[in-house]
Amino acid sequence: MSKRKPSGQPGRATIRDVAARAGVSVATVSRVLSSNYHVSEELRGRVMTAVRELDYVTNAHARSLSGTGRNIVGILLDDMTGAAFAHVARGVEEEASARGWLSMVCATNSDPERELELVNLMRQQGAAAVFLLGGTYDLDEYRLRMARFARSLDAAGSRLVLCGRPPLDDDVPATVIEYDNERGAYAMTGHLLSSGHRRILIMPGPEGFTTAEGRLAGYRQALAEHGVPFDPELVMRPTFVDTVGRHAIRKALQDGLRFTAVFCATDIVAAGVLDGLREAGLSVPEDVSVVGFDDIPLASYLWPPLTTVHVPYEEMGRVAMRLVADPRRDAAEHHVVMGTHLVVRRSVLPVRRPDGPA
Amino acid sequence: MSKRKPSGQPGRATIRDVAARAGVSVATVSRVLSSNYHVSEELRGRVMTAVRELDYVTNAHARSLSGTGRNIVGILLDDMTGAAFAHVARGVEEEASARGWLSMVCATNSDPERELELVNLMRQQGAAAVFLLGGTYDLDEYRLRMARFARSLDAAGSRLVLCGRPPLDDDVPATVIEYDNERGAYAMTGHLLSSGHRRILIMPGPEGFTTAEGRLAGYRQALAEHGVPFDPELVMRPTFVDTVGRHAIRKALQDGLRFTAVFCATDIVAAGVLDGLREAGLSVPEDVSVVGFDDIPLASYLWPPLTTVHVPYEEMGRVAMRLVADPRRDAAEHHVVMGTHLVVRRSVLPVRRPDGPA
DNA sequence: TTGAAAGCGATACCAG
DNA sequence: CTGGTATCGCTTTCAA
Numbered sequence: 001m002s003k004r005k006p007s008g009q010p011g012r013a014t015i016r017d018v019a020a021r022a023g024v025s026v027a028t029v030s031r032v033l034s035s036n037y038h039v040s041e042e043l044r045g046r047v048m049t050a051v052r053e054l055d056y057v058t059n060a061h062a063r064s065l066s067g068t069g070r071n072i073v074g075i076l077l078d079d080m081t082g083a084a085f086a087h088v089a090r091g092v093e094e095e096a097s098a099r100g101w102l103s104m105v106c107a108t109n110s111d112p113e114r115e116l117e118l119v120n121l122m123r124q125q126g127a128a129a130v131f132l133l134g135g136t137y138d139l140d141e142y143r144l145r146m147a148r149f150a151r152s153l154d155a156a157g158s159r160l161v162l163c164g165r166p167p168l169d170d171d172v173p174a175t176v177i178e179y180d181n182e183r184g185a186y187a188m189t190g191h192l193l194s195s196g197h198r199r200i201l202i203m204p205g206p207e208g209f210t211t212a213e214g215r216l217a218g219y220r221q222a223l224a225e226h227g228v229p230f231d232p233e234l235v236m237r238p239t240f241v242d243t244v245g246r247h248a249i250r251k252a253l254q255d256g257l258r259f260t261a262v263f264c265a266t267d268i269v270a271a272g273v274l275d276g277l278r279e280a281g282l283s284v285p286e287d288v289s290v291v292g293f294d295d296i297p298l299a300s301y302l303w304p305p306l307t308t309v310h311v312p313y314e315e316m317g318r319v320a321m322r323l324v325a326d327p328r329r330d331a332a333e334h335h336v337v338m339g340t341h342l343v344v345r346r347s348v349l350p351v352r353r354p355d356g357p358a
Numbered sequence: 359m360s361k362r363k364p365s366g367q368p369g370r371a372t373i374r375d376v377a378a379r380a381g382v383s384v385a386t387v388s389r390v391l392s393s394n395y396h397v398s399e400e401l402r403g404r405v406m407t408a409v410r411e412l413d414y415v416t417n418a419h420a421r422s423l424s425g426t427g428r429n430i431v432g433i434l435l436d437d438m439t440g441a442a443f444a445h446v447a448r449g450v451e452e453e454a455s456a457r458g459w460l461s462m463v464c465a466t467n468s469d470p471e472r473e474l475e476l477v478n479l480m481r482q483q484g485a486a487a488v489f490l491l492g493g494t495y496d497l498d499e500y501r502l503r504m505a506r507f508a509r510s511l512d513a514a515g516s517r518l519v520l521c522g523r524p525p526l527d528d529d530v531p532a533t534v535i536e537y538d539n540e541r542g543a544y545a546m547t548g549h550l551l552s553s554g555h556r557r558i559l560i561m562p563g564p565e566g567f568t569t570a571e572g573r574l575a576g577y578r579q580a581l582a583e584h585g586v587p588f589d590p591e592l593v594m595r596p597t598f599v600d601t602v603g604r605h606a607i608r609k610a611l612q613d614g615l616r617f618t619a620v621f622c623a624t625d626i627v628a629a630g631v632l633d634g635l636r637e638a639g640l641s642v643p644e645d646v647s648v649v650g651f652d653d654i655p656l657a658s659y660l661w662p663p664l665t666t667v668h669v670p671y672e673e674m675g676r677v678a679m680r681l682v683a684d685p686r687r688d689a690a691e692h693h694v695v696m697g698t699h700l701v702v703r704r705s706v707l708p709v710r711r712p713d714g715p716a
Numbered sequence: 717t718t719g720a721a722a723g724c725g726a727t728a729c730c731a732g
Numbered sequence: 733c734t735g736g737t738a739t740c741g742c743t744t745t746c747a748a
Contacts, residue, residue, distance in 0.1 A: 012484070012514040014741055025719045030743060037744095040717065055510050060482040061422040062741035065724045069419075069742095080448045080463070086439045093438065093465055102479065105438070105463040107451055121460065124418035126370070152413050156370040271659040278661075301629040303636075303661035372725055383735045388727055395728095398733065420725030423740045427726095 013054040022050040033058065034068075064126060072102040073324070074122035077133040078110045083296040084266075084313050085133045088163055091317020092131055099325055101128070112145070119149050122158075129159040129324040131317075135211035136165050143168060150174040161320050165210055167335050175334040177320045181211055184309040184340035185218025188263060188291055191307070191342055193226045196351035197261040197289060203236045203248060203273070205265035212237075212265060215293065219263065234259060238269065245272025246279070253280050260288060260351045267292035267299040270306055270347075285349035295343050305345035312338050371412040379408040391416065392426075422484060430460040431682070432480035435491040436468045441654040442624075442671050443491045446521055449675020450489055457683055459486070470503070477507050480516075487517040487682040489675075493569035494523050501526060508532040519678050523568055525693050533692040535678045539569055542667040542698035543576025546621060546649055549665070549700055551584045554709035555619040555647060561594045561606060561631075563623035570595075570623060573651065577621065592617060596627065603630025604637070611638050618646060618709045625650035625657040628664055628705075643707035653701050663703035670696050 019026045024043050031037040032047045039047075050056070063069040073096055077085045089105055096103045104125070108115045115132075122130045130153060136142060146168055150160040154173040162168075167176040185204075192200050202219050205212030216235070223230050236252060238244035245264060249272070252259070262277075264270035270292035277284055284290050284304055292299055295310035316338055328334065377384045382401055389395040390405045397405075408414070421427040431454055435443045447463055454461045462483070466473045473490075480488045488511060494500060504526055508518040512531040520526075525534040543562075550558050560577050563570030574593070581588050594610060596602035603622060607630070610617070620635075622628035628650035635642055642648050642662055650657055653668035674696055686692065 015743095016741080026742075027719060027721095027744080028717090031718090034743080038717070043718085055513065057478050057481045059423075059484065059741050060479075061419040061427070061484065062724090063482075063743080064419040065417070065423055065726095065741080066743045067724065068744095080438075080451065081441065081444045083439065083441070086444055090438045090465065097464070102462065103464065104460065106455070106461065107448065120415050121418075123415045124421075126417065126419065155413065274661075275659070298656055298659060301633070301656060302659060303632075373727095374725080384726075385728080385735055385737090386733090389734085392727080396733070401734080417725050420740090421727080423725080423742090424727045425740065426728095 012059075013056045014059070015056075017054055018047065018050045018056050021054060022046040069126075070100060070102050071128040072104060072125055073321070074118070074125070074127045074130040075103055075105045075133065076108050076115060076118050076122075076131065077105070078108055080105065080107050082134075083298065084294050084311070085164075087296075087313035088131075088133050088317040088320075091314040091319075092321045093317075095318045095321035095325070101325070112142075116145070119153075123152060123156060126156070127158055129153075129161055129321075131161045131163055131320060132165070133163045134165070135205075135209055137206075137208045138166065138210050138213075139208070146174070147172045159324050161324060163316055163320055170331075175320065175323050177316050177323070177336050177338065179311045179316060179338045180340050181214030182218040182221070184293065184311070184342075185215040185263075186222045187218075187340075187342050188293070188307075188309050189219045189222035190226075191344070192261050192263065192289065192291065192348065193222060193228065195261075195289070195348055198228055198351070199231070199234060199259040200261045200263055201234050201236060201252060201257065201259040202263040203238055203245065203265050203269055204263075206237060215263075215265060233257065243272060245269035246276040247272075249273045249276035250280070253282075261348070262288060262290045264290065264292045267294045267296050267302075267306060267308055270308070271298065271302055274302060274306075274347075285347050286352075289348040289351075291347060299343070300345065302347075304347045307345045307347045308343050309340050310343045311340050370417075371414045372417070373414075375412055376405065376408045376414050379412060380404040428458060428460050429486040430462060430483055431679070432476070432483070432485045432488040433461055433463045433491065434466055434473060434476050434480075434489065435463070436466055438463065438465050440492075441656065442652050442669070443522075445654075445671035446489075446491050446675040446678075449672040449677075450679045451675075453676045453679035453683070459683070470500075474503070477511075481510060481514060484514070485516055487511075487519055487679075489519045489521055489678060490523070491521045492523070493563075493567055495564075495566045496524065496568050496571075497566070504532070505530045517682055519682060521674055521678050528689075533678065533681050535674050535681070535694050535696065537669045537674060537696040538698050539572030540576040540579070542651065542669070542700075543573040543621075544580045545576075545698075545700050546651070546665075546667050547577045547580035548584075549702070550619050550621065550647065550649065550706065551580060551586065553619075553647070553706055556586055556709070557589070557592060557617040558619045558621055559592050559594060559610060559615065559617040560621040561596055561603065561623050561627055562621075564595060573621075573623060591615065601630060603627035604634040605630075607631045607634035608638070619706070620646060620648045622648065622650045625652045625654050625660075625664060625666055628666070629656065629660055632660060632664075632705075643705050644710075647706040647709075649705060657701070658703065660705075662705045665703045665705045666701050667698050668701045669698050 015026050019029045032039045032044045075089050093103045106118050150172045153160045160174040162176045204216040236248050238248040292306050292308040295308045299306040299308045373384050377387045390397045390402045433447050451461045508530045511518045518532040520534045562574040594606050596606040650664045650666040653666045657664040657666045
């Protein structure tokens with residue numbers, strides 16, 4: 001072990017220890033370890049032995065400091081246990097580790113303060129890229145914050161990557177991977193309409209939240225094209241949480257709202273709605289049709305298996321990471337919109353009683 | 359920007375740039391930033407301005423090198439999208455970030471090679487602790503590998519933490535957080551037995567896998583205590599995957615196996631079994647009772663809501679992290695077994711036809 | 717082929 | 733209170 005002033009990690013062997021033990025210079029040790037330079041078999045052997053005996057691993061911080069060092073990427077999401085974004089994270093991680101890059105996943109708990117902290121943390125780490133996952137409230141304040149992030153990162157040769165949120169202004173140096181939220185909702189609403197549904201309760205998610213607004217827009221567009229008037233009463237706004245799905249549907253029923261189908265913001269909300277409906281003695285899809293959005297694994301386990309909109313979350317993560325690792329010069333390539341598609345399962349039936357079950 | 363030899367991160371401002379701009383020494387800048395030393399208002403102001411103008415953040419690597427620097431922990435799991443261990447990871451992350459520690463989550467894909475790589479990666483990072491999440495095959499080779507990990511980490515002042523796996527030998531410096539797998543399975547089997555079930559199909563998971571063996575042991579013990587003979591035919595071993603749950607139950611039915619209840623290794627497997635049963639025209643719990651293990655959110659969304667064994671995953675993560683952060687001197691405290699308990703929902707009914715539905 | 721030494725960026729000790 | 737400077741561990745010229 002080192003005889004020098006002990007560092008933070010007590011007893012961690014350093015390159016000096018290895019050099020001493022092998023009777024060579026640190027330069028030689030460095031050379032055999034990075035094997036990018038020719039060293040005699042003799043010395044290489046002695047060095048490797050010393051490495052093994054000392055159980056030496058190189059110090060990543062020293063390495064980064066001297067300019068070499070592994071790339072790292074930061075993945076920031078609201079909550080690690082959310083299925084949808086866990087898949088994005090997995091996609092990023094896979095593609096990153098395939099390149100020998102390291103990823104750090106951190107949870108923001110939807111707290112802008114914490115998000116700022118984490119972005120700065122990533123800057124401190126010299127992260128090659130910082131991924132922000134998931135929708136957001138699209139406020140001026142938010143766009144300003146992102147623009148600042150983007151420029152700070154960019155100035156340090158890093159990159160801000162937005163996954164599942166809309167693009168910023170053109171002059172902001174960021175990479176954006178969206179999915180076609182609006183068209184997905186449009187397709188789904190169309191599907192419901194062609195099954196004869198006219199009164200479709202929608203729970204798009206909170207007002208001002210990007211994904212919610214996109215889904216609502218798709219819904220309205222489909223209605224319009226089918227000549228069905230939009231009824232604001234049919235828009236309910238529970239948050240994305242399941243229990244709220246259950247509560248919301250309960251309330252809708254109590255209020256005597258008429259509807260034949262429910263379009264939920266996420267599969268999780270749909271799960272709650274399914275429960276609430278069952279509790280009220282209603283059958284899905286016989287009495288009411290229910291559909292979701294996301295197509296997380298849960299969707300196919302529900303009963304009935306949920307008709308939903310598939311979002312290629314994992315693929316988004318992969319594509320995003322590739323865009324960062326194999327940079328495109330063309331700015332246009334830094335904004336990609338992934339397709340979504342309908343997954344028809346068994347939670348929708350043609351309408352029977354146009355006025356709904358209640 | 360720095361006029362010195364450009365480093366890996368082009369254009370990243372350094373403490374020197376800040377010092378120059380503020381017209382003070384680097385020592386002063388360091389002092390105002392770590393605010394642990396008194397600096398005149400005058401200079402502090404100039405420094406802060408320079409920091410803001412340059413959008414400066416400190417370099418985490420340099421910081422670590424010089425002995426200060428944030429603690430980091432590594433969280434290694436098979437797959438980020440698995441609900442159970444995502445919750446453990448969340449627990450660790452929460453408790454870590456509450457202390458200003460950083461966590462890096464990486465996926466091993468159940469590959470020992472990759473696991474080794476990652477553990478070394480964490481050593482290189484100077485991780486204060488490395489968490490290994492989830493069950494494992496308890497082979498000699500495995501125990502050896504872990505012992506080596508533990509000692510390497512220990513030698514560098516770090517700590518190996520095993521979550522959800524059995525302890526290693528007493529002389530191995532590791533912290534272990536288990537949950538009471540066996541007793542959980544025992545309680546569940548007892549529950550089924552007291553409902554009159556005698557022929558309980560069990561899908562414990564792969565042979566030699568720690569969690570699987572524990573669950574099977576609990577099952578056998580309960581049977582024995584109720585004087586019900588153990589029938590090896592009733593042990594099926596699909597892997598933990600859902601489609602396999604479906605396939606397995608299908609096969610059991612085809613083979614004309616007699617059973618009135620199915621005890622699944624995980625809630626996910628149970629979801630597959632539920633599907634398979636439904637597909638065969640059987641009702642749960644009227645024709646067959648089905649139970650799971652884990653109590654991930656999915657369990658309550660299934661139909662019928664799944665009776666299962668609750669494992670306090672998130673709490674395990676928290677406790678584990680606390681054990682690392684607030685180290686106990688007593689070795690005994692480095693092995694904790696968390697309790698599990700039955701969650702009774704609606705997938706079990708007293709038996710009607712003792713020979714099963716088939 | 718090998719070694720000595722100058723950085724990389726930040727901290728903290730020692731002077732003044 | 734402030735500034736110079738040695739130091740952390742490693743990589744990489746530059747000489748030998």
